[in-house]
Amino acid sequence: xxxxxxxxxxxxxxxxxxxxxxxxxxxxxxxxxxxxxxxxxxxxxxxxxxxxxxxxxxxxxxxxxxxxxxxxxxxxxxxxxxxxxxxxxxxxxxxxxxxxxxxxxxxxxxxxxxxxxxxxxxxxxxxxxxxxxxxxxxxxxxxxxxxxx
Amino acid sequence: xxxxxxxxxxxxxxxxxxxxxxxxxxxxxxxxxxxxxxxxxxxxxxxxxxxxxxxxxxxxxxxxxxxxxxxxxxxxxxxxxxxxxxxxxxxxxxxxxxxxxxxxxxxxxxxxxxxxxxxxxxxxxxxxxxxxxxxxxxxxxxxxxxxxx
Amino acid sequence: xxxxxxxxxxxxxxxxxxxxxxxxxxxxxxxxxxxxxxxxxxxxxxxxxxxxxxxxxxxxxxxxxxxxxxxxxxxxxxxxxxxxxxxxxxxxxxxxxxxxxxxxxxxxxxxxxxxxxxxxxxxxxxxxxxxxxxxxxxxxxxxxxxxxx
Amino acid sequence: xxxxxxxxxxxxxxxxxxxxxxxxxxxxxxxxxxxxxxxxxxxxxxxxxxxxxxxxxxxxxxxxxxxxxxxxxxxxxxxxxxxxxxxxxxxxxxxxxxxxxxxxxxxxxxxxxxxxxxxxxxxxxxxxxxxxxxxxxxxxxxxxxxxxx
Numbered sequence: 393x394x395x396x397x398x399x400x401x402x403x404x405x406x407x408x409x410x411x412x413x414x415x416x417x418x419x420x421x422x423x424x425x426x427x428x429x430x431x432x433x434x435x436x437x438x439x440x441x442x443x444x445x446x447x448x449x450x451x452x453x454x455x456x457x458x459x460x461x462x463x464x465x466x467x468x469x470x471x472x473x474x475x476x477x478x479x480x481x482x483x484x485x486x487x488x489x490x491x492x493x494x495x496x497x498x499x500x501x502x503x504x505x506x507x508x509x510x511x512x513x514x515x516x517x518x519x520x521x522x523x524x525x526x527x528x529x530x531x532x533x534x535x536x537x538x539x540x541x
Numbered sequence: 542x543x544x545x546x547x548x549x550x551x552x553x554x555x556x557x558x559x560x561x562x563x564x565x566x567x568x569x570x571x572x573x574x575x576x577x578x579x580x581x582x583x584x585x586x587x588x589x590x591x592x593x594x595x596x597x598x599x600x601x602x603x604x605x606x607x608x609x610x611x612x613x614x615x616x617x618x619x620x621x622x623x624x625x626x627x628x629x630x631x632x633x634x635x636x637x638x639x640x641x642x643x644x645x646x647x648x649x650x651x652x653x654x655x656x657x658x659x660x661x662x663x664x665x666x667x668x669x670x671x672x673x674x675x676x677x678x679x680x681x682x683x684x685x686x687x688x689x690x
Numbered sequence: 691x692x693x694x695x696x697x698x699x700x701x702x703x704x705x706x707x708x709x710x711x712x713x714x715x716x717x718x719x720x721x722x723x724x725x726x727x728x729x730x731x732x733x734x735x736x737x738x739x740x741x742x743x744x745x746x747x748x749x750x751x752x753x754x755x756x757x758x759x760x761x762x763x764x765x766x767x768x769x770x771x772x773x774x775x776x777x778x779x780x781x782x783x784x785x786x787x788x789x790x791x792x793x794x795x796x797x798x799x800x801x802x803x804x805x806x807x808x809x810x811x812x813x814x815x816x817x818x819x820x821x822x823x824x825x826x827x828x829x830x831x832x833x834x835x836x837x838x839x
Numbered sequence: 840x841x842x843x844x845x846x847x848x849x850x851x852x853x854x855x856x857x858x859x860x861x862x863x864x865x866x867x868x869x870x871x872x873x874x875x876x877x878x879x880x881x882x883x884x885x886x887x888x889x890x891x892x893x894x895x896x897x898x899x900x901x902x903x904x905x906x907x908x909x910x911x912x913x914x915x916x917x918x919x920x921x922x923x924x925x926x927x928x929x930x931x932x933x934x935x936x937x938x939x940x941x942x943x944x945x946x947x948x949x950x951x952x953x954x955x956x957x958x959x960x961x962x963x964x965x966x967x968x969x970x971x972x973x974x975x976x977x978x979x980x981x982x983x984x985x986x987x988x
Contacts, residue, residue, distance in 0.1 A: 414597040417588045439566045448563040449625045450603030457599050476598045477952060478976055480629035480778040480927055482805045482825055484798040499823055500782040504951060505924065505978070507780045509823065525797055525807065527780060527825045529925055529976065531952070626803065627827055629778055629927040631954045631974055633947040648972055649931040653802060654775065654829070656929045656972065674946055674954065676929055676974045678776055678827065680803070712895040715886045737864045746861040747923045748901030755897050774896045778927035 394428035394498060398470040405430065405462050408474075412458065420455050422462070428498035430462040435491050447487035449524075452494075452512050456481060456526040459496030460508035464530035467501045472532040477505065479528035487523050489514030496528075506530045543577035543647060547619040554579065554611050557623075561607065569604050571611070577647035579611040584640050596636035596663075598673075601643075605630060605659040605675040608645030613655035613679035616647060621681040626654070628677035636672050638663030645677075655679045692726035692796060696768040703728065703760050706772075710756065718753050720760070726796035728760040733789050745785035745812075747822075750792075754779060754808040754824040757794030762804035762828035765796060770830040775803070777826035785821050787812030794826075804828045841875035841945060845917040852877065852909050855921075859905065867902050869909070875945035877909040882938050894934035894961075896971075899941075903928060903957040903973040906943030911953035911977035914945060919979040924952070926975035934970050936961030943975075953977045 424431035442448040465474040496510040512524040573580035614623040645659040661673040722729035740746040763772040794808040810822040871878035889895040912921040943957040959971040
């Protein structure tokens with residue numbers, strides 16, 4: 393559906409993801425990269441929970457944000473960088489499960505701003521349930537840029 | 542400004558925060574609790590960064606969300622629990638600094654829903670800079686409740 | 691996909707919509723009602739424009755909000771009322787066209803809160819273009835209720 | 840607090856507002872313009888209501904969005920135009936009253952993006968009540984620009 397400007401987008405996306413230390417810290421993996429769409433997968437871990445033992449909303453948000461940002465990044469020119477401008481998340485059900493899958497996709501690519509949507513599903517005993525929905529705005533930055541907005 | 546229903550709100554808030562494993566994992570501390578307002582402080586750590594070495598947007602969001610949720614929780618009845626329904630974050634500047642301070646405050650308390658705002662400041666060489674603003678909806682839950690919405 | 695609790699949901703939805711004076715003022719019509727989904731259609735009018743002659747973002751928001759709220763309302767019990775708790779809109783392209791179609795659908799129904807998504811398309815010379823995306827939280831209210839949250 | 844780039848910002852803001860036909864249609868007036876802050880006032884009108892006779896959430900949003908956009912516009916260079924990228928609104932109480940006052944202020948100005956917050960108060964029998972809070976992202980556009988993002 394989308395035509396990437398950079399044919400090597402996948403290598404570029406994966407290299408940037410590998411530099412996000414937080415993703416390693418929480419144990420997220422990039423399980424799919426397509427033009428305008430990225431999927432991240434995170435196994436449950438007890439040290440990422442909130443007070444009831446479910447995955448913390450912020451961890452659900454972390455994988456939704458990174459999936460959205462990298463979905464936008466797949467369509468950017470090779471010399472750009474990507475930055476989250478803002479996002480909004482609705483938490484639809486408790487984040488209970490063995491694995492969590494965040495799928496970010498581009499709704500509207502742009503030269504400067506790209507709007508994305510992401511869904512997070514929980515896998516529990518072989519069943520998938522939608523637990524969160526995000527709408528996000530991402531920005532393409534020139535490589536060295538100390539004034540992000 | 543707000544009158545808490547539960548005079549022991551601070552102990553209740555701190556006990557719940559202590560059960561959020563994610564907050565320990567990232568190293569956040571609860572540095573102030575007042576009726577309708579909670580402050581969290583997080584020292585910078587390299588394992589919480591995004592691809593440019595700044596604090597990841599999701600970690601900024603984590604402390605803003607928890608500060609908002611516990612700000613709402615200060616005003617809830619003693620037998621309630623708190624859940625994040627949704628939040629929206631604008632990232633205003635790169636999260637660069639030695640420490641990050643999230644201040645959540647109640648805009649409008651309610652029997653079921655409480656609306657909060659949070660700000661996150663970065664402390665860098667003794668100066669504070671606003672780096673994120675959140676608007677969030679929190680929900681009061683009855684103690685045992687498997688259907689959050 | 692969704693099973694309405696009230697078999698007469700369509701009549702109830704259309705009667706409530708007819709009482710929204712704003713919808714008559716701006717000329718919006720309810721062009722489809724299904725369980726969990728509502729479509730509104732609005733012809734362009736010059737008195738609804740912003741400074742460049744496009745439909746004002748608030749009018750785009752008006753039809754997205756009403757489509758979302760009534761989508762939630764289709765699944766509520768017969769004695770409930772519906773209220774917008776919050777919504778977030780991304781404006782994806784200038785609202786240029788002869789007609790605007792807002793489609794609201796339920797992402798997650800709930801006893802108290804229902805989360806919806808809406809899209810607004812512009813029709814221009816026979817072509818449809820996505821111009822806005824909304825994510826919204828709706829609340830079921832008991833019939834007489836002066837304390838909405 | 841903010842230093843406008845264009846000393847004639849007020850005339851520029853008022854001239855643009857006068858071209859927003861929707862603002863005339865709903866009867867909104869610009870009652871204050873300061874660097875980084877704009878106030879709009881709207882008298883109640885029955886043709887702007889939702890199904891319970893309160894001001895429709897979309898009209899509350901309309902004045903919050905315009906107040907935010909013009910708050911951002913006060914700080915932009917003289918040859919720029921302003922566009923709403925996205926906004927999020929929490930509706931805190933029923934919009935009941937004789938007059939509604941929206942105050943938009945800049946949280947963070949930027950070369951391309953400006954982040955704003957707005958509050959809407961209802962005036963009812965001489966008392967003011969906070970009824971809505973908005974967080975919004977505004978964009979500075981070059982004068983002729985058909986690709987807004």
